[in-house]
Amino acid sequence: MDFETVIGLEVHAQMLTDTKIFCSCSTKFGGTPNSHTCPVCLGMPGVLPVLNKKVVEYAMKMALATNCEINKSCEFARKNYFYPDLPKGYQISQYAYPIAEHGYVLLDVNGEQKKIGITRIHMEEDAGKLIHDEHNPVSYVDLNRTGVPLIEIVSEPDMRSPEEAADYLKRLHEILVYLEICDGNMEEGSFRCDANVSIRPRGQKEFGTRTELKNMNSFRNVQRALEYEIKRQQYLVENGGTVVQETRLWDDAQGATNSMRSKEEAHDYRYFPDPDLVPILVDDAWVEKIKADLPELPLAKRERFVNEYQIPAYDAGVLTADKTLALYYEEVVKLCGKPKVASNWLMGDVMRFLNEDKRSIRECPIKTESLAEMIKLIDEGAISGKMAKEVVEDMYKTGKSPQDIIKEKGLVQITDEGELIKTITSIIEANQAQAAEYRSGKEKVFGFFVGQVMKATKGKANPQLVNELLKKMLAG
Amino acid sequence: MKISTREVEYVAHLARLEITEGEKEKFTSQLNDILLYIDKLNELETQGVEPMSHAIGVTNAFREDKVIDSIGTEQSLINAPDARGEFFRVPKVID
Structure with missing residues (x-):
C-alpha cells in the first residue's frame, strides 16, 4: 500500500535571558544543584510570580520572524499535574490565549517553496531535572532549571517526510539563533523537539492515529526516530494491526522507539487562568518597536547574498547557516572584492579545517583581513592557487598573515x-x-x-x- | 444531579486526595449545589461581554531581567522532608 506521512512538531526553545521567567534567579547552566532557587521557583506557599519582560519581547521577536500574528491580549494558565520536577504541582504556561498564532516558515522542498504552518507560540516555564538512582528506589531533584523561560512553537501537521521535518527544525533553529534569543544547544536541552507522526493511505483525507515521539536530542535523531516510527506504523497497518495513540521514547543506542506505556489514564491538566499573573496587553507601538529591532533573517540574507554577490544559492545557503559565518564572509568580500573566490576558500579549505577540529567560525584563527589579503595576492599573481593552499593551511595553523608565511617559506611566485x-x-x-x-x-x-x-x-x-x-x- | 460520585472520585484522584465513602457522598452533594448555583449565573445575558479571567484591572506587571542572589542550596533544602547532598530526594519516579 502507498502511504503518506503526516508530521507535526512541537519545539521548546529556552530563552537566553539572564533570569528565570517569574523570579530573579539566574538561568545559568551547570550551577551547584538547587543553588539557583528562591521561594518563587521552589513553589513555596504565599509567593507571587512576576513576569520577566524580556521573555515577552523575545517571544514577540520569534513570532514576527515566523510571520505570526501577535495577540493584543494574552494570559498565563496553570497546567496541573504531579511530578517531582514540578514543585508547585502545576506548570505556568499559556493555553487559551497564547502570545502569538497563525504563522509559517518557508522551506525549500525539491526546489519549490513550501509553507509549514505555525499554529501557535506560547511562553512557559521549564521544569527541574531528575536524576534516578541506579541502585536504590529514589530519585534526586535539582530545581535550578525550574522556572527557566521557554517558548513552545507548535507547527501544523504540514510536513510529509522526515527530511522535511528535519529541514523545518533547522530553519527554526537558525531563526532562533539569528535572533539571539536562544543558544540552540540541543545537547544541553536549550532546543528540544517532540514529534507527532501518523500515516494514511495516499489520497485519504482523514489523518491516521498519531504517536508522539520524545527524547531526540539532535536533528539527525529526529529524522532517524521519524523514519523508524513510520516504518513501524506501516508494518503494523500492513499486517492487520492498528496504531495506538501513545507517547514513545526514542532510544538512540537501540535505534528504535519504545512505548512509554505506564500512563493508562488520559492526561487531564485542568488548565485555568493563573490568578497570580495579570493579563499581558500588547499594543501596536510595542510590536513596531520589536519589529524595528529585528536583525536580517536567514532567508532574506540568503536572497541578498545571491543577488548582491552573484554566488550560487547553494553557497548562500552554507554561508548564511551561521550568522557569524555570514558576517565573516561579508568582511572578507568587502576587503578583497572577490565574492565567488572568497566563498570557495571559505567553504572549501577554511570550513574543512574548522570541521576537522570541531571548531566554529568564532574560533577561526584566520583573520578576515588575512584571507582577503591572500585572495588579493592570488589575483595579483604574486602566488599561485597551489601555493595558496599551502598558505591558507599555515594561516589556519599559525594565525600569521599571508605575507609573513610567503616570506618565511620563500613561496613568492616568479613573475619577473x-x-x-x-x-x-x-x-x-x-x-x-x-x-x-x-x-x-x-x-x-x-x-x-x-x-x-x-x-x-x-x-x-x-x-x-x-x-x-x-x-x-x-x-x- | 450535576455531578456523579464517579466524577468526584476522579477529581479526588487527580488531586491525589484519599477520601472516605462518607466524604464522597458529602462532596458530591456539596459540589452539586455549587454547580447548580453556577447554573443560575448562566441565566444572565452575556452576549458581547468579553470573558474576564482576573478580578482586578491591572495588566502588564513586569520585572526587568536582572539577577538577584538566590537563597542558596542549603536554604533551599532546609524544609525538605528528605534530601541528600545538594539534592531533594524523592521516591523513584519513572515516566
Whole structure:
C-alpha cells in the first residue's frame, strides 16, 4: 500500500535571558544543584510570580520572524499535574490565549517553496531535572532549571517526510539563533523537539492515529526516530494491526522507539487562568518597536547574498547557516572584492579545517583581513592557487598573515619576465631535440617544457606567464 | 444531579486526595449545589461581554531581567522532608 506521512512538531526553545521567567534567579547552566532557587521557583506557599519582560519581547521577536500574528491580549494558565520536577504541582504556561498564532516558515522542498504552518507560540516555564538512582528506589531533584523561560512553537501537521521535518527544525533553529534569543544547544536541552507522526493511505483525507515521539536530542535523531516510527506504523497497518495513540521514547543506542506505556489514564491538566499573573496587553507601538529591532533573517540574507554577490544559492545557503559565518564572509568580500573566490576558500579549505577540529567560525584563527589579503595576492599573481593552499593551511595553523608565511617559506611566485626568459632559454638550449619535435607539430612536448621550467624554478614560476613565454620562445 | 460520585472520585484522584465513602457522598452533594448555583449565573445575558479571567484591572506587571542572589542550596533544602547532598530526594519516579 502507498502511504503518506503526516508530521507535526512541537519545539521548546529556552530563552537566553539572564533570569528565570517569574523570579530573579539566574538561568545559568551547570550551577551547584538547587543553588539557583528562591521561594518563587521552589513553589513555596504565599509567593507571587512576576513576569520577566524580556521573555515577552523575545517571544514577540520569534513570532514576527515566523510571520505570526501577535495577540493584543494574552494570559498565563496553570497546567496541573504531579511530578517531582514540578514543585508547585502545576506548570505556568499559556493555553487559551497564547502570545502569538497563525504563522509559517518557508522551506525549500525539491526546489519549490513550501509553507509549514505555525499554529501557535506560547511562553512557559521549564521544569527541574531528575536524576534516578541506579541502585536504590529514589530519585534526586535539582530545581535550578525550574522556572527557566521557554517558548513552545507548535507547527501544523504540514510536513510529509522526515527530511522535511528535519529541514523545518533547522530553519527554526537558525531563526532562533539569528535572533539571539536562544543558544540552540540541543545537547544541553536549550532546543528540544517532540514529534507527532501518523500515516494514511495516499489520497485519504482523514489523518491516521498519531504517536508522539520524545527524547531526540539532535536533528539527525529526529529524522532517524521519524523514519523508524513510520516504518513501524506501516508494518503494523500492513499486517492487520492498528496504531495506538501513545507517547514513545526514542532510544538512540537501540535505534528504535519504545512505548512509554505506564500512563493508562488520559492526561487531564485542568488548565485555568493563573490568578497570580495579570493579563499581558500588547499594543501596536510595542510590536513596531520589536519589529524595528529585528536583525536580517536567514532567508532574506540568503536572497541578498545571491543577488548582491552573484554566488550560487547553494553557497548562500552554507554561508548564511551561521550568522557569524555570514558576517565573516561579508568582511572578507568587502576587503578583497572577490565574492565567488572568497566563498570557495571559505567553504572549501577554511570550513574543512574548522570541521576537522570541531571548531566554529568564532574560533577561526584566520583573520578576515588575512584571507582577503591572500585572495588579493592570488589575483595579483604574486602566488599561485597551489601555493595558496599551502598558505591558507599555515594561516589556519599559525594565525600569521599571508605575507609573513610567503616570506618565511620563500613561496613568492616568479613573475619577473627577464628571469623566466633566461631560464627558458637555457632549457630550450639543453633540449634541442624536443624543441625541434614541438616545432614539427608534436604539441604534446609542450608539457615537457612546462615541467622543466617548473622544476628549474621549484614550482615558483607563474604558470600563466610560463605558458605565454614558452609558446613564444619555442615558436622561435 | 450535576455531578456523579464517579466524577468526584476522579477529581479526588487527580488531586491525589484519599477520601472516605462518607466524604464522597458529602462532596458530591456539596459540589452539586455549587454547580447548580453556577447554573443560575448562566441565566444572565452575556452576549458581547468579553470573558474576564482576573478580578482586578491591572495588566502588564513586569520585572526587568536582572539577577538577584538566590537563597542558596542549603536554604533551599532546609524544609525538605528528605534530601541528600545538594539534592531533594524523592521516591523513584519513572515516566
